[in-house]
Structure formats: C-alpha cells, structure tokens
Amino acid sequence: SQTIHQWPATLVQPVGSPLSLECTVEGTSNPNLYWYRQAAGRGLQLLFYSVGIGQISSEVPQNLSASRPQDRQFILSSKKLLLSDSGFYLCAWEEWNSPLHFGNGTRLTVT
Amino acid sequence: AQSVSQHNHHVILSEAASLELGCNYSYGGTVNLFWYVQYPGQHLQLLLKYFSGDPLVKGIKGFEAEFIKSKFSFNLRKPSVQWSDTAEYFCAVIPYSSASKIIFGSGTRLSIRP
Numbered sequence: 001s002q003t004i005h006q007w008p009a010t011l012v013q014p015v016g017s018p019l020s021l022e023c024t025v026e027g028t029s030n031p032n033l034y035w036y037r038q039a040a041g042r043g044l045q046l047l048f049y050s051v052g053i054g055q056i057s058s059e060v061p062q063n064l065s066a067s068r069p070q071d072r073q074f075i076l077s078s079k080k081l082l083l084s085d086s087g088f089y090l091c092a093w094e095e096w097n098s099p100l101h102f103g104n105g106t107r108l109t110v111t
Numbered sequence: 112a113q114s115v116s117q118h119n120h121h122v123i124l125s126e127a128a129s130l131e132l133g134c135n136y137s138y139g140g141t142v143n144l145f146w147y148v149q150y151p152g153q154h155l156q157l158l159l160k161y162f163s164g165d166p167l168v169k170g171i172k173g174f175e176a177e178f179i180k181s182k183f184s185f186n187l188r189k190p191s192v193q194w195s196d197t198a199e200y201f202c203a204v205i206p207y208s209s210a211s212k213i214i215f216g217s218g219t220r221l222s223i224r225p
Contacts, residue, residue, distance in 0.1 A: 044215040102155045
C-alpha cells in the first residue's frame with residue numbers, strides 16, 4: 001500500500017539555525033511531490049513541487065530550498081531560519097489525476 | 112493566474128444548522144475539484160472529489176458538493192452540522208494543463224456551537 005512519511009512531527013529551532021525536513025513515499029513510483037506551508041490563520045501555501053528526480057519548481061521566493069535526491073524522497077531545507085518561517089509544513093504526493101495524499105506535517109517554531 | 116477563492120474565512124453555526132461553504136475557481140478549461148478537511152490537531156483528509164459525471168458529489172460524513180460549471184463553483188453543503196464538524200475546510204482544484212498541480216483555496220474555519 002502507499003504511504004507517506006514525514007518527520008519530525010515538531011521542531012523548535014533558533015533564528016539563524018539550519019533546517020532539514022524529510023519526506024519519503026512508499027508504494028508508488030515517479031510521484032509528483034509537494035511541500036506546502038500553513039501559516040497561523042492562513043491557508044495552504046505551495047512552496048515547492050517536483051515532477052521527477054532533481055526537478056524542483058519554486059512557487060514563492062524565500063530562504064527555503066528543496067531537493068529530490070531520490071524518486072520518493074523530498075527534502076525541505078534552509079541555511080538560516082527566520083522567525084517568519086514558523087508554521088506547519090506539509091509534504092504531499094500524487095499520481096496523475098488522483099487526490100493529493102498528505103503527510104502528518106511538521107510544526108516548526110522558530111524562536 | 113489560476114486561483115481558488117473561498118470567500119467565507121470563518122463560519123459559526125449552531126448544531127443542526129445547514130451548511131454551505133462557497134468555492135469559486137478561475138480557470139476556463141476542464142478541472143478536477145476537491146474538498147479537504149483538517150480537524151483540530153490532525154492532518155488534511157479528503158472529503159470528496161469531482162472528476163466527471165454527476166455534478167452532485169456525495170462525500171464522507173454526510174457532506175456533498177455541487178459542481179456548477181457556468182458559475183465556476185464547487186460549493187460544499189451539509190444539511191445538518193454536528194459539533195464534530197468543527198474544522199478547517201479547503202477547496203482545491205487541479206486544472207487540466209501541462210503543469211496540473213493542485214491549487215488550494217485559503218480555507219474556511221467552521222466553528223459549531225454545541
């Protein structure tokens with residue numbers, strides 16, 4: 001069966017520290033992968049999406065980056081976190097013409 | 112640019128009241144439509160989806176949505192809400208284009224008074 005793993009579930013990091021959030025998918029091949037952010041009181045914002053290994057598209061300019069080193073692995077990173085990076089980060093995957101499947105999310109608090 | 116609009120940011124209802132949450136999208140071509148729900152402390156779950164066929168779609172937990180192509184709308188309805196329906200509701204669209212990535216609305220917070 002298809003599953004998506006996202007970790008860690010919660011993270012508290014100081015301003016200026018690096019970030020690495022990991023997402024892996026099982027039971028599917030060549031999925032589209034997404035990173036979304038849900039800021040407090042706001043809707044979902046698409047950060048990055050990927051249609052294949054090494055193919056990353058960025059939706060919003062920011063100090064975050066994403067990488068897809070393997071077909072079913074999607075990593076969200078930052079070299080130096082800002083206070084405004086606090087929020088709820090969701091990884092998601094889909095196959096063509098199917099609903100999006102979400103991970104359980106990571107709540108990031110930047111202090 | 113393609114977008115999804117949910118005009119109600121926060122809806123407050125009493126139990127047993129009827130619910131309708133608005134969703135409009137801006138794309139002239141064929142679309143797939145979704146409603147997702149996020150209960151407090153939980154992750155997003157799919158409520159219902161429309162790909163083709165009958166424009167009135169039945170979902171889980173008594174929810175339904177109607178696709179009205181001429182109005183570019185996909186409103187979510189429930190005849191009688193319960194306290195457990197308190198959650199954030201997201202409308203989403205996948206336009207049939209080369210990009211074909213899902214676009215979410217900003218969400219509607221639904222609060223149900225017991």
